[in-house]
Amino acid sequence: MSGLSPRHWAGLALLAAFAIALPFAFEPRGYGIRILCLALLFAAMAQSWNIVAGLANQISLGHAAFFGIGAYTSTLLLIHFGITPWLGMFAAAALGGAAALLISLPTMRLRGHYFALATLAFGEVMRVIGNSWGGLTGGPVGISVPFAQPSLALMQFRETRSSYWLMLAALVLVTLVFVAIKRSRLGYRLRAIKENADAAEVIGVDTTRTKIIAAVISGALTAALGTLYAQFQFFFDPDTVFGVASVSVRMAMIAIVGGIGTAAGPILGALFVIPLEELANQVFSAQAAGLSQLVFGLLLILVILIEPRGFMAIGPRLQRLFGKGDRR
Amino acid sequence: MSAPLLEVSGVGKRFGGLQALSNVSLSVEAGEIVGLIGPNGAGKTTLFSTLVGLHRPESGAIRLDGRDLVGLKPHKIAAAGMVKTFQNVALFLESSVLDNVLTGGLMRHSIPDARALARRCLERVGIAAIAGKLARDLSFPERARVEVARALCTEPRVLLLDEAMAALNHAEMDAFMALLRQLREEGLTLIVVEHHMRAIMSLCDRLVVLNFGQMIATGTPEQIARDPAVVEAYLGRSAA
Amino acid sequence: MAVVQAILDGLMIGGVYAVISIGLTLVFGVMGIVNFAQAEFLMLGMFVAYYAWAWLGLDPLLAAPLAFVVVFLLGAAIQRVLIRRVLKAPEVAQIFLTVGLLIVLENAALLMFGSGFRSVSTPYQTSSLQLGPLFISVPYLAAFAMSVASGLALWLFLKSSWFGRAMRATAQDPMAARLIGIDADRMHMLAFALGVGLTAFGGAVILPYLTASPTVGTQFAVLMFTVVVLGGLGSVAGAVVGGLAVGIIQSLSALVFPIQLQNLVLFVVFIAVLAFRPKGMLGAAR
Numbered sequence: 092m093s094g095l096s097p098r099h100w101a102g103l104a105l106l107a108a109f110a111i112a113l114p115f116a117f118e119p120r121g122y123g124i125r126i127l128c129l130a131l132l133f134a135a136m137a138q139s140w141n142i143v144a145g146l147a148n149q150i151s152l153g154h155a156a157f158f159g160i161g162a163y164t165s166t167l168l169l170i171h172f173g174i175t176p177w178l179g180m181f182a183a184a185a186l187g188g189a190a191a192l193l194i195s196l197p198t199m200r201l202r203g204h205y206f207a208l209a210t211l212a213f214g215e216v217m218r219v220i221g222n223s224w225g226g227l228t229g230g231p232v233g234i235s236v237p238f239a240q241p242s243l244a245l246m247q248f249r250e251t252r253s254s255y256w257l258m259l260a261a262l263v264l265v266t267l268v269f270v271a272i273k274r275s276r277l278g279y280r281l282r283a284i285k286e287n288a289d290a291a292e293v294i295g296v297d298t299t300r301t302k303i304i305a306a307v308i309s310g311a312l313t314a315a316l317g318t319l320y321a322q323f324q325f326f327f328d329p330d331t332v333f334g335v336a337s338v339s340v341r342m343a344m345i346a347i348v349g350g351i352g353t354a355a356g357p358i359l360g361a362l363f364v365i366p367l368e369e370l371a372n373q374v375f376s377a378q379a380a381g382l383s384q385l386v387f388g389l390l391l392i393l394v395i396l397i398e399p400r401g402f403m404a405i406g407p408r409l410q411r412l413f414g415k416g417d418r419r
Numbered sequence: 420m421s422a423p424l425l426e427v428s429g430v431g432k433r434f435g436g437l438q439a440l441s442n443v444s445l446s447v448e449a450g451e452i453v454g455l456i457g458p459n460g461a462g463k464t465t466l467f468s469t470l471v472g473l474h475r476p477e478s479g480a481i482r483l484d485g486r487d488l489v490g491l492k493p494h495k496i497a498a499a500g501m502v503k504t505f506q507n508v509a510l511f512l513e514s515s516v517l518d519n520v521l522t523g524g525l526m527r528h529s530i531p532d533a534r535a536l537a538r539r540c541l542e543r544v545g546i547a548a549i550a551g552k553l554a555r556d557l558s559f560p561e562r563a564r565v566e567v568a569r570a571l572c573t574e575p576r577v578l579l580l581d582e583a584m585a586a587l588n589h590a591e592m593d594a595f596m597a598l599l600r601q602l603r604e605e606g607l608t609l610i611v612v613e614h615h616m617r618a619i620m621s622l623c624d625r626l627v628v629l630n631f632g633q634m635i636a637t638g639t640p641e642q643i644a645r646d647p648a649v650v651e652a653y654l655g656r657s658a659a
Numbered sequence: 660m661a662v663v664q665a666i667l668d669g670l671m672i673g674g675v676y677a678v679i680s681i682g683l684t685l686v687f688g689v690m691g692i693v694n695f696a697q698a699e700f701l702m703l704g705m706f707v708a709y710y711a712w713a714w715l716g717l718d719p720l721l722a723a724p725l726a727f728v729v730v731f732l733l734g735a736a737i738q739r740v741l742i743r744r745v746l747k748a749p750e751v752a753q754i755f756l757t758v759g760l761l762i763v764l765e766n767a768a769l770l771m772f773g774s775g776f777r778s779v780s781t782p783y784q785t786s787s788l789q790l791g792p793l794f795i796s797v798p799y800l801a802a803f804a805m806s807v808a809s810g811l812a813l814w815l816f817l818k819s820s821w822f823g824r825a826m827r828a829t830a831q832d833p834m835a836a837r838l839i840g841i842d843a844d845r846m847h848m849l850a851f852a853l854g855v856g857l858t859a860f861g862g863a864v865i866l867p868y869l870t871a872s873p874t875v876g877t878q879f880a881v882l883m884f885t886v887v888v889l890g891g892l893g894s895v896a897g898a899v900v901g902g903l904a905v906g907i908i909q910s911l912s913a914l915v916f917p918i919q920l921q922n923l924v925l926f927v928v929f930i931a932v933l934a935f936r937p938k939g940m941l942g943a944a945r
Contacts, residue, residue, distance in 0.1 A: 150751050152758070197934030203750040204693040205892075208884050209933045211695075215881050216926040223919035276525045283511055283522045290509035293471050294573050295497035295526030335877075340758055347755060381769030381873075388762030391755055396744055399752040 110259055114252040124251045126369050131258035132319060134361030135265040136338075137345035138354075139312040142269055143305050144343065145352035146278060148285040150203070153210030155338035156194070156217040157187040157310040161317025162332045163221070163228055166236050169245075176246040180318040187314020188307045195306045199299050202288075214339050221329030233328030236321055246322045254323055261319055262358070265312055270354050272308070281305055313342075336384070344387075348394050350403025359402045364390070422485060424449040424608055425501070425577055430479030432469050432632075439465045440476070440632045447577070452599065452609045454623035454640070458652060462632040463612045464506055467579045471503045472496045483577065498526060500576035504566040504583055506612070512555040516541065516565050519554055523572035533572070540568040543598060545591075560586040571602075578602075580611045584618055596622050620644070628652065660792055665910040671799040673906020677899045678806040679861035679879065680886035681813065682854030688893035689830045689850040690746060695757040697858055698876035698883055699764035700730050704859025705871035706772055712779045712866075719779055720801055723809075723863035731856030738851035743844065761876070768873035778870040798867040805864040809857060810899065817895070826850055830893070881922070882909075885929040891939020901939070 095103070117124040136158065143149045164186050165179025174182075198209040221228050228234060241249040248254050272278050280301045283291035292298050321327060331337055341364075349360025367390070371383035398404050423446035432440040440462050447453050455463050468474050470481060472493040481488045488496050496502075502523075511519050520540055524533030541547045544564045549557065554565060567583050580599075584592055596618060599609060613619050619626065619640065626643045628636040630652040636643055643649055683697045704726040711722035741760065745752045783797040817823035829836040829846040837843055862871075869875070886905050890897025905925065912924040932939070 144751070148749075148751070150754055152754070194930075197930060201933060201937060204687075204754065205933060205937055207695075207750075207754050208693065208888065209930055212881055212884070212926045212929045212933075216923060216930070219919060219923050219926070223917070223923075274530075276530060279518065279522050279525055279530070282514060282518075286511035286513055287509045289473060289493075290505060290511070291522070292493035293473065293497060293503060293505075294523040294569060295494050295502075296522070297492070297494045299492075336762060340755075340762070343755065347751070351751065381766035381774075385763055385766040385770065388759045388766060391759035392741065392763065395748075395752050395756045395759065396741070399748060 111256070114255045117252075119250045119252055121251070124255055126366055128251060128254050128258050128323060129369075130361045130365040131255070131262045132316060132323070133341065133345055133365055134358045135258070135262040136313060136316050136342045137349070137357035137361060138262070138265045138269050139309050139316065140342040141346045141351065141357055142272060142309040142312075143302075145346060145356075146273060146281040146285065147302055147305055149302060149306070150207045150343070151210040151309075152207045152335065152339050152343070153194070153212070153214030153217075154309075154313050154342050155214045155333045155335065156210075157190060157313035158317040158320070158338050158342075159217055159221060159329065159332035160187050160190055161314030162321040162327055163234070163317075164314070165318035166234060166321045167227070170234075170237060175244055176318055176322050177244075180315050183318045184311040184315040187317070188311035190314075191306045191310025192303065195303045199302050199306075211335065211339070214333060214335060218329050218333035218335075221333050228329060231328060231330070233326055233331075236325045238325065246319075258319065258323075261316060265316075266354055266358070268308070268312065272305070273354070277301065277304060340391075341387075344391050344394075346401075347399070348390070348401050350401035353401075353403045356401055356403050363402070423447055424484060425610075426480075426482040427470070428480050428482075430466075430469060430476045430481065432465060432474055432476045438632055440469065443479070443629070443632070443634050445627050445634065445637065447608060447610060449576075449608055450603055450606060451625060452603055452611065452623050454619045454626045455610055455612045455629065456619060456626055456643075457629035457635075461629040463629055464581055465632075466629065467503045467581055467610075467612065470496075470579060471501060494526075497573055497575075500574075501579070502570045502573045502575040502577075503579035504563075504570050504581050506581035508559070508562045508566055510554040510557075510562055510565055510569075512553070514554060515550070516546070516552050516554060516557070517550040519565055520568045520572045523569040524574075526573055536574075537568070537572050540571045543571065544568040545594060545598075560591070563587075575607065577608045577610070580609065580613075582612055582614065584613055584615055592618055661914060662911070664793055665914055666907055667793055667795065668799065669907030669910035670903060671795070671803045671906070672910065673903035674803040674806045674810075675861055675865055675902075676882065676886050676905050677902025678810050679858045680883045680902055681810065681895055681898045682856070682858040683883055684887040684890070684893055684895060684898040685850055685854040685857075687887070688895070689826060690742070690847050692742070692746070692753045692757070693884075693892070694742075694760075694851075694854070695754065695880070696761035696764055697855065698878075698880040699761055699768075700734065700855040700858045701862035701879055702768060702871070702873065702876040703730050703733070703764070704862025705866050705869075705875060706768065706777075707859065708863035708866045709777050709779060709871050718781060719863050719866040720805055723805060723860045726863040727809075727856045727860040730859035731852045734852035734855035735848050737855075738848045742851060743847065746847070761880075765873055765876060772873055774873060776870040776872045779866055781867050784867055796868070801867065802864040806861060809860050813853070813857065813895075822846075822849060881929065882925060885925050885932075888929060888932050888937075889939060894939060897939050 114124055140151065140154050143151055161183035164183040165176045168174040168179040168182060169176055194213045198206060201209055222231050239245050239247060241247050280296045283296050284298050284301060288298050317332060345360035345364050346357045348364055349358065350356030368383055368387055371386045375382035394401065425447040428444045430440055430443045443466060457463055469476050472488065472491050476489060483499050483501055486499065488499065517537055520537035521533045524536045528536060538547065541550055544567050546561060546564050546568065549561060563583055563585060567580065570578055584595055587595060599622060603609060623640055626638065626640055627634060628643060628649050635652060636646045636649050679701055683694060686692065686694050707726040707729050708719040708722040711717040711725055712719055741756060745756050786797045788795045788797065817827060825841045826846050826849060829841055829843050833843055882905060886901040887898055889904055890901030908924065908928060909921055912921050916924065
């Protein structure tokens with residue numbers, strides 16, 4: 092399990108080459124490539140959520156808090172101090188991590204529904220603050236990232252292609268972090284907590300500390316991705332970046348649809364959910380607002396009812412169905 | 420005589436209106452095998468859970484090597500060297516047997532070292548052959564043995580075994596008792612809760628009897644067998 | 660005197676909060692799941708009452724029983740088709756099933772009713788009673804009275820009917836309940852239907868002083884969670900205390916903070932209670 096076989100490496104290399112070359116198949120500033128960018132970004136977000144929810148089973152409904160903190164931090168630093176978003180991203184991650192620590196301290200003892208409720212409220216607190224602290228955030232009317240000459244130094248690009256590669260790099264990085272955690276002592280401890288917290292404590296796992304470390308890493312990564320979102324969209328408001336449905340639930344749903352707790356799950360989930368949503372928007376929105384969101388909700392319910400372990404469980408299921416190779 | 424390794428004095432634990440433990444005191448020397456017996460509901464499992472920090476006692480002290488453990492979290496007590504197995508078996512069901520045991524080794528070791536240690540523990544407990552199986556696919560006796568291997572992998576000084584021999588057949592039980600004796604030779608101190616009187620009588624240096632959360636007797640197996648209070652506690656109620 | 664007036668107002672709206680939140684706590688008590696979509700049933704209740712007013716000329720207070728019945732039936736169907744399937748599933752499935760339900764209900768309402776705000780007009784809408792130096796708004800008082808009546812009806816039902824006692828037995832010990840011949844499935848359906856029906860009833864009685872819109876649920880969601888967590892998830896009596904407390908906290912904080920920050924006060928109370936007294940202020944587990 093520690094090393095991949097040469098065939099796997101070859102497969103991964105092929106996949107990487109494909110992912111890097113993919114933008115050349117699209118119009119440089121077209122709609123298709125923008126959707127791909129969003130899919131990659133949301134895959135990375137879902138992967139960050141996966142660190143706490145997938146590995147430790149701490150189901151957060153408030154990750155929008157970190158995402159919004161990240162988006163506002165780098166944007167405000169850029170507006171007021173001219174600090175490049177590359178640095179702003181680190182400031183965002185630091186603040187996101189600090190926020191995760193702050194909310195972890197009182198909520199770490201909570202499990203299951205209680206934890207979900209507490210994190211949901213935390214996300215809403217941040218949304219309310221974002222809307223009411225107009226002096227800082229611009230309030231409900233939103234905030235614009237100052238547009239300069241496209242330059243790598245300011246993380247602004249002439250062609251969407253460049254954004255694509257940035258998002259791709261972010262996704263790869265977050266996925267590597269996820270895999271590294273999963274295989275590390277932290278990963279073993281998180282799994283132990285997920286499966287039996289009392290037993291984990293008794294055999295020497297500091298469950299509180301372990302959960303907090305995972306929450307801080309997850310919060311910091313999510314906040315850094317908030318910076319990428321701000322630089323990609325150029326405009327956002329509190330209801331968007333701190334939104335329950337638009338961010339918190341969407342991150343979670345993508346991970347669940349793909350396969351919660353697996354590295355490939357969030358990627359598969361995002362490549363399915365985001366284009367589908369965009370398609371629904373394209374097809375339906377003209378006639379009826381709400382239809383694409385309705386599709387989103389129905390999809391979530393269907394996945395939960397049919398296969399709550401997501402796409403990643405379908406492969407093994409089919410194998411079992413046809414009687415090939417039992418699990419390990 | 421040197422100070423005892425584990426010294427429990429005047430420990431009391433209450434759940435709501437139920438006094439689960441009252442004024443329990445016992446001391447265990449390094450290298451001893453102590454049997455903890457008593458009718459169902461006497462408080463044996465509660466005592467174990469209190470010793471490892473899952474419950475916090477309202478009164479009394481628990482000293483390991485002179486250090487008071489009351490109020491410490493279980494992982495700190497595990498680090499100090501006292502670990503228990505779970506009577507109802509609390510494995511990580513979605514993980515492999517090896518990963519279950521390995522997790523116990525992570526407190527003191529890197530992953531590769533913990534893995535090597537875990538394999539040795541599995542071998543000693545006699546279940547190396549099922550290392551790759553998922554815990555959820557195991558039979559109950561297998562699970563109980565994984566519990567023991569996982570606890571051993573934390574390299575404890577004091578190991579609390581809560582009915583680890585339940586569901587073992589005669590041959591398996593003999594092998595298991597041989598293992599416990601050997602572990603004792605290597606310096607491990609053991610407290611065992613067990614219903615099998617044959618096992619308890621031949622294995623333990625000393626017995627402690629609990630009834631209604633109180634310690635009613637302590638002594639060598641021979642003394643205990645003749646103690647009228649113990650006989651009454653067992654026979655006066657259910658003979659099981 | 661402003662403080663006394665605020666407390667009085669708080670009690671009035673708190674009574675409504677209690678009734679709309681009882682359903683949430685009832686479902687948790689009986690089935691062990693938190694229905695994240697609960698507030699959407701309040702929204703549905705408001706719309707049932709609105710259309711009863713617009714089409715039949717029925718006063719929302721009289722339409723409240725109708726809202727209860729309609730949403731009760733819908734709730735029974737939802738329990739049968741959806742919720743029942745995740746009762747033994749991992750928590751993540753339980754949580755996201757009701758989150759998905761929330762999204763579906765809100766957007767289905769958006770499609771059916773449009774995004775506009777709808778309000779009714781009643782003869783008593785702006786009238787108020789004077790009680791010495793204090794004023795009681797008639798719509799508040801009416802909503803409060805209706806809530807108290809429905810709360811009492813529920814209490815009587817749980818206390819003295821066979822179904823009510825069977826439901827409480829199921830909540831306390833499902834195994835034992837099954838042994839004495841109680842059909843747990845039917846009890847769950849009844850609890851869920853009753854719970855959402857009661858919330859819809861509450862939605863109808865507040866229509867005289869609040870506007871209905873498909874997104875009105877989001878205003879109430881965290882508020883309802885605060886109420887039940889304050890009183891102890893699963894405790895019906897706790898929801899009553901929690902509801903009154905939240906009403907009072909809200910109207911008192913209105914004296915000090917601008918309107919947006921009132922919710923912030925609630926959230927802080929909510930997180931603090933979860934962190935320090937997760938079983939609720941009354942400490943009742945069930």
